[in-house]
Amino acid sequence: MSLATDAADQPTLYKRIRADIEKRILTGEWPPGHRIPFEHELVARYGCSRMTVNKALSELAQADLIERRRRAGSFVRRPQHQSAVLKIADIRAEITALGRAYGYELIHRKLRTATAADRERLGVKKAGKVVAIACRHSADDVPFAVEDRLIDLSSVPDAATADFSRDPPGSWLLHHVPWTEAEHTISAIVADNRTAEVLDIAVGAPCLVIDRYTWRSARTITAVRLLYPGDSHRLVARFKGG
Amino acid sequence: MSLATDAADQPTLYKRIRADIEKRILTGEWPPGHRIPFEHELVARYGCSRMTVNKALSELAQADLIERRRRAGSFVRRPQHQSAVLKIADIRAEITALGRAYGYELIHRKLRTATAADRERLGVKKAGKVVAIACRHSADDVPFAVEDRLIDLSSVPDAATADFSRDPPGSWLLHHVPWTEAEHTISAIVADNRTAEVLDIAVGAPCLVIDRYTWRSARTITAVRLLYPGDSHRLVARFKGG
DNA sequence: CACGATTATATGTCTAGACATATAAGTCAA
């Protein structure tokens, strides 16, 4: 989780304690390595029980803002070496959040027995049925991204009969497969002929690529490749904490 | 924060409770929208006090796995629309973690009064001194990324006299400026002549671009652009939770 | 001085209560 920045106006005591300490860390008043007051000192300062300050400090520790060491105390952590939280939003949500009209177009949808390439891509050994989908997302009728997806039907049988002509498969999957794990890989390529045509850009123009591989309880569900025009689209990642 | 996946083997009770519930959610046994047992039911099941189950549930709520509603109960959340956590590691750490030899080379370093373009890039109004740095990171003597950085000296005066000929400015800043906030923007471009030469790739080859803008307490510190050869380098983001 | 044993202490977890508060659900009147 991430801490709310403005927990200070919360009326509860532990949130105030947490916000007070967070502020001193973020302003640099308590630099990395600084030992923050012991629990019993904070108990005295705020006139509350130890469980209350413990809750505040535990949350700061969960947020990696401080490190707690038995017998030694609690210390401000060194920033985590430029790590960041990137929100890769659902494409439809992303476009509508920008206040633009979302458009969706199914390019093709094929049900087939998994080829060797399909099995490789999904990371499965046994040959089963898969659905291969290509589609295009657009914002205000301008091509926004092209999607190339493979769904493992042995994991998601319902996908065989799902209608992807109106709703994008990503949204459908979100509502039919709960709580997945995934790995994203981000890279850059230049547009080939087919990509250039679908995205309405020049051949050789840069494209941002997101490969997402999704599974649940060690079971593969779907593999998807998203291509964005690289000079117009941008992924934004905002973060707090070094 | 994110929950440790293997909290089950922890000997403490609240971690066991948390892990039990987490497991049922992740396997799909308790799908999104499912109401998990009330606190008093879990108290009965585990034979402990309410504070103990409350701690377990609070952490699950902090991790966005469940949603807690007064009077109604606690409910499994719908996955957060394909958001992901991306770790953009410190380049030196990233390369050494790959077991490759880290190399660094300063291309140029200039101290100057901020130009209009510099002020625009740093998002500051007043003209002050800045340090402009270009450098190259390599792995096993192969160019890995080229860095183009601007540091605001009114925020980080020490940077004026820092020696960037041996250590990269990113590492230096990590140790001299605690607890920053930042925004990353990821995009794709094709290599121009100069970039191609520095990265030893072909002109027109795809490059991944990370623009990072860093500040502390509303004060600009540094703006940096990193260029990676797009077909060889990849950013990997792993996440749990839909 | 080096190294092992002891001790002190800050955090980690837990209890059995308490009152506060938001709100779902039920009740009643227009």
Add this chain to the structure above:
DNA sequence: TTGACTTATATGTCTAGACATATAATCGTG
């Protein structure tokens, strides 16, 4: 039927204790 009021209840916060446990610091000893 609808809207306003009341009530029941699950969570939110907090207390004043307790014992467990890891470990920094101290003390002794060879």
